[in-house]
Amino acid sequence: MSSTTAMIFGLNKYALEIEANVKSKYDTVNIYALEGQDVSGKTIVTERFDLSDDWLDIAQSVDIENSIAFCVLENSAENIFLTISLRAHFKDLIIIAIASNNESANKLKMAGANKVIPIVETTADIIANVLERPISNRVLHSILYEESDLKIEQVKVLNAEYFKDQMIADIDWSRYKGIIILSVMHEDMSHEFIYASKLNSHIIHEGDILVVVGFEKDIDEFKKRIGSV
Amino acid sequence: MLKRLILDAAYALHTSKKYQAKKTFFYNLLENDQYRYKKYVDILMITLIFISVGVLIREVKYPVSDFLLYFSNYIVSIIFFIEYMLRLWVSSSVSEIIVRRSEHDSFLGSKVRLSKAFKEVLSVKFSYIISVRAIIDLLAILPFFHELRLLRTFILFRVFKLFRYAKSFQTLAGVLATKKFEFITLAMFASIVIFVSSVLIYVMEANNPSSPVNTLFEAVYWSIVTISTVGYGDVTPVTTEGRVVAMIVITSGIAVLAFTTSLVVSAFTEKLDEIKEVKNIEDITKLRDYYLICGYENIARELARKLKRSSHQIIVLDENEARVQSARQDGFIAMHYSPGSMESYEKLNIDISKQVKAVLCLREDDVENVYTALTIRAIDKDVLILSLLMKDANRKKLEFAGINKIVYPQELVGLITKELVGKPAAFEVIHQFRSEYTYVDIDEIMLTPRIIENFPTIGSLTNKKYRVIVLGVSKGESDRFYFNPIDSTLLETGDYLLVVGYKAFISEFEMSLHKKVEHV
Structure with a gap:
C-alpha cells in the first residue's frame, strides 16, 4: 500500500508554515534539519541530513512516487545544491523550492525543481494586487486560500458525450448555471484560457481537465453531469 | 487719542482673518515657490519683461506704434509698481510690530511707546527697500517717466527682474555666494x-x-x-x-x-548634492497620489518596479545611504531621510493627506516598520498604511500601530504550497491571471453613471462579444461580492465588475461600456 510523505528540507520559519499547511494532505511530514544546525529549543521533531548524503535512508523508507519534497534552505547556494542532489537521485520526485530572488529561482529550475516560489517576487505581486486591485485580490484570496463557499476546482471530463462533440467556442457555457469555466488543462499541466483562439476548434473529449470556479454544490452538480464523480 | 486709534487699527488688522487671508494669498502668489498659482504670475511678469525689452530694441531703429509704447511705458510700469507695493506690504507685518510693542510695554507696566514701534517698522521696511531685489524692482518701474530719455534705458533693468523668476539664476547666485x-x-x-x-x-x-x-x-x-x-x-x-x-x-x-x-x-x-536635494524636494512637493515607500530592500525594490510599470508615482525614503543610492539607480526619487522621523516629512514638505496614496513600510524589520507606522499615524489618521511582517509574534504590535494591511511572506509561502499540493492546476491558472507576464488578465472595472445608463443589468453587458468573462460584481455600498450573477441583476453606480480575459479585449470591452448604445 502506498503512503504519502512530505519531506521538508531545512528547519526555519518557512518549513514550519509549510508543515502546518500540508500536514492534512500527507500521511507523514518529515522535517530534515541540516547537519550542524542548532535545533535546541525547537519543539518539532526533525531528522538530520547532509548535503553530501546519498539519500539511501530516504530511498528505503519513503514511497518517492507518492511523495513531495520542499527545499527551503535559506542559503541560496545550499538550496540549489540540495535540489540538484535530490533530482540526481530521485527522477520522479516532485520538488518544490523557495527562492529569495529571480536569479536563484532560475537556477533552482535548472537544478530540477518542479515548482519554485520566488518569495520576493510573490510578496511584491501580492502587495501590488492589494494596492491596485483590492477587489480581485480579496476574491481570489478567498477562492484560493480561505474557507469560503466559492471554490476553484480542476475537473476531469469522463463523460464527453455530454458535450455532444461540440467545439469549445460553440458551447453556451452560461447553460452551466453557477459555475464559470476558466481554462482547459493539458497533460503537461500547461493550460489555455477558455476563450483562447487555440481552443476555438477544440472538441471536448474524455480526459480533458477543466478549471472551474463556482459554489461547491454547483461544481459537484457539474462533476456529476460530466461523469467526473 | 491718535495713539488709541492706531493701536485699535493694528489689533483689528492683526486679528482680522479676512485681512490675514488676503495677505497670505498675496504672499503665496509673489513669494511662495510651493504655491501652485505663483508660476502663472511669474510667467506673466516674464512675458511683460520681454515685451518691454522687445519694444526698446525695436524702437532703436524703427518706429513703434503708440499703443505698444503706451503699454510698455505705462501699463507695464503700473503693473510692476503694484507688484513692488505688494511685495513691500507682504515683506513684513506693520500691525504685528505695533501689537508686539504694545504688549511688550503693557507687560512691563510702562506706557506704550509707538515711536519705538514706528522706528522698527521703518527699519524693517527700509532693509527690504535697500535689498538688491527691491532695488531692481524699483529701477524697473522708472521707465514710467519715459519723457526723461535716460530713464528709458532703465527698461533694461527689467531684464534683471528675471533673476527673481528664474530659479536657476537664484541657485547660481546662491552657489557663488558660498565662496x-x-x-x-x-x-x-x-x-x-x-x-x-x-x-x-x-x-x-x-x-x-x-x-x-x-x-x-x-x-x-x-x-x-x-x-x-x-x-x-x-x-x-x-x-x-x-x-x-x-x-x-x-x-x-x-x-x-x-x-x-x-x-x-x-x-x-x-x-x-544640496542642489539636487532641493530640486528633488521641489519635485516631491508638486507630486500627487504617490506611494511612499519607507525602506528600500528586496521586496520594496520588486514592488517599486511593478508599480512603476503601472505608471504609479513612487517616492522612496530610507535612512541608509547605500539603499537610497540603489533606489536612485533604479530610477526612483529617493531621499536620504529617516521614515520614522516627523522632521523628515516637514523638511520634505510632504502633505500625507493630500499627496500620498498609501504608505508602504517595507523594511524587512518589524521594529522599524512599527516605528515608521506610528510616525505616519501621528501625522495622518486616515492614510492607508501597508507593512511587511517578518515575525508572526509581532502581528498584534503592527495592528496596534495602526497599520491597515499586513503582508506576512512566510504565511504566503505556506498558503501557496498548500494550494500547490492540493490543486496545482487551479493554482497555476489563478497565478497566471495575476502575473504581469501573461496576456490573460483579471481586472476591475468601476461602473460610472454613463455605463449604468447604457448597461443597466448584467444581461445587457456585451462581454461575450469581447470574449471576456464576468466573474462577478462587487456592490459598492455593501462591499459584497456576487459571483456569476444572473442576467437580471441590476448594476449600480460605484459597483465594480470583476472580469477575466485577454488584456487587449478587456480594454476594448471597457471602452465599449462608455460608448452610447441605442436601445431598440
Whole structure:
C-alpha cells in the first residue's frame, strides 16, 4: 500500500508554515534539519541530513512516487545544491523550492525543481494586487486560500458525450448555471484560457481537465453531469 | 487719542482673518515657490519683461506704434509698481510690530511707546527697500517717466527682474555666494594688479609718441583687457619696459582666470548634492497620489518596479545611504531621510493627506516598520498604511500601530504550497491571471453613471462579444461580492465588475461600456 510523505528540507520559519499547511494532505511530514544546525529549543521533531548524503535512508523508507519534497534552505547556494542532489537521485520526485530572488529561482529550475516560489517576487505581486486591485485580490484570496463557499476546482471530463462533440467556442457555457469555466488543462499541466483562439476548434473529449470556479454544490452538480464523480 | 486709534487699527488688522487671508494669498502668489498659482504670475511678469525689452530694441531703429509704447511705458510700469507695493506690504507685518510693542510695554507696566514701534517698522521696511531685489524692482518701474530719455534705458533693468523668476539664476547666485570670501580675495588681487599695471604702463608708455597709451583711462582699459586674457590688440605697449609690464600682467591674468574657474567649479561641486536635494524636494512637493515607500530592500525594490510599470508615482525614503543610492539607480526619487522621523516629512514638505496614496513600510524589520507606522499615524489618521511582517509574534504590535494591511511572506509561502499540493492546476491558472507576464488578465472595472445608463443589468453587458468573462460584481455600498450573477441583476453606480480575459479585449470591452448604445 502506498503512503504519502512530505519531506521538508531545512528547519526555519518557512518549513514550519509549510508543515502546518500540508500536514492534512500527507500521511507523514518529515522535517530534515541540516547537519550542524542548532535545533535546541525547537519543539518539532526533525531528522538530520547532509548535503553530501546519498539519500539511501530516504530511498528505503519513503514511497518517492507518492511523495513531495520542499527545499527551503535559506542559503541560496545550499538550496540549489540540495535540489540538484535530490533530482540526481530521485527522477520522479516532485520538488518544490523557495527562492529569495529571480536569479536563484532560475537556477533552482535548472537544478530540477518542479515548482519554485520566488518569495520576493510573490510578496511584491501580492502587495501590488492589494494596492491596485483590492477587489480581485480579496476574491481570489478567498477562492484560493480561505474557507469560503466559492471554490476553484480542476475537473476531469469522463463523460464527453455530454458535450455532444461540440467545439469549445460553440458551447453556451452560461447553460452551466453557477459555475464559470476558466481554462482547459493539458497533460503537461500547461493550460489555455477558455476563450483562447487555440481552443476555438477544440472538441471536448474524455480526459480533458477543466478549471472551474463556482459554489461547491454547483461544481459537484457539474462533476456529476460530466461523469467526473 | 491718535495713539488709541492706531493701536485699535493694528489689533483689528492683526486679528482680522479676512485681512490675514488676503495677505497670505498675496504672499503665496509673489513669494511662495510651493504655491501652485505663483508660476502663472511669474510667467506673466516674464512675458511683460520681454515685451518691454522687445519694444526698446525695436524702437532703436524703427518706429513703434503708440499703443505698444503706451503699454510698455505705462501699463507695464503700473503693473510692476503694484507688484513692488505688494511685495513691500507682504515683506513684513506693520500691525504685528505695533501689537508686539504694545504688549511688550503693557507687560512691563510702562506706557506704550509707538515711536519705538514706528522706528522698527521703518527699519524693517527700509532693509527690504535697500535689498538688491527691491532695488531692481524699483529701477524697473522708472521707465514710467519715459519723457526723461535716460530713464528709458532703465527698461533694461527689467531684464534683471528675471533673476527673481528664474530659479536657476537664484541657485547660481546662491552657489557663488558660498565662496564670497574667496571671490573678494580674488577681486582684491585683480584690482591691485590692474591698478599697479595701469599706472606702470601709463608711466612707461604715455610719453612715447608711437604708443597708443596716451591717457590713464587707456592704460586701465589695456590692463583689464590683458588681465582678462581677452587681448583685443587695439592697444599694445611699444616700449621694452611696457612689454615687460605686459608679460607680468598676462601671467597674472592666467592666475586670475584659473583661480576664478576653480572657485566656480569647487562651489558647484560642494553644493551639487544640496542642489539636487532641493530640486528633488521641489519635485516631491508638486507630486500627487504617490506611494511612499519607507525602506528600500528586496521586496520594496520588486514592488517599486511593478508599480512603476503601472505608471504609479513612487517616492522612496530610507535612512541608509547605500539603499537610497540603489533606489536612485533604479530610477526612483529617493531621499536620504529617516521614515520614522516627523522632521523628515516637514523638511520634505510632504502633505500625507493630500499627496500620498498609501504608505508602504517595507523594511524587512518589524521594529522599524512599527516605528515608521506610528510616525505616519501621528501625522495622518486616515492614510492607508501597508507593512511587511517578518515575525508572526509581532502581528498584534503592527495592528496596534495602526497599520491597515499586513503582508506576512512566510504565511504566503505556506498558503501557496498548500494550494500547490492540493490543486496545482487551479493554482497555476489563478497565478497566471495575476502575473504581469501573461496576456490573460483579471481586472476591475468601476461602473460610472454613463455605463449604468447604457448597461443597466448584467444581461445587457456585451462581454461575450469581447470574449471576456464576468466573474462577478462587487456592490459598492455593501462591499459584497456576487459571483456569476444572473442576467437580471441590476448594476449600480460605484459597483465594480470583476472580469477575466485577454488584456487587449478587456480594454476594448471597457471602452465599449462608455460608448452610447441605442436601445431598440
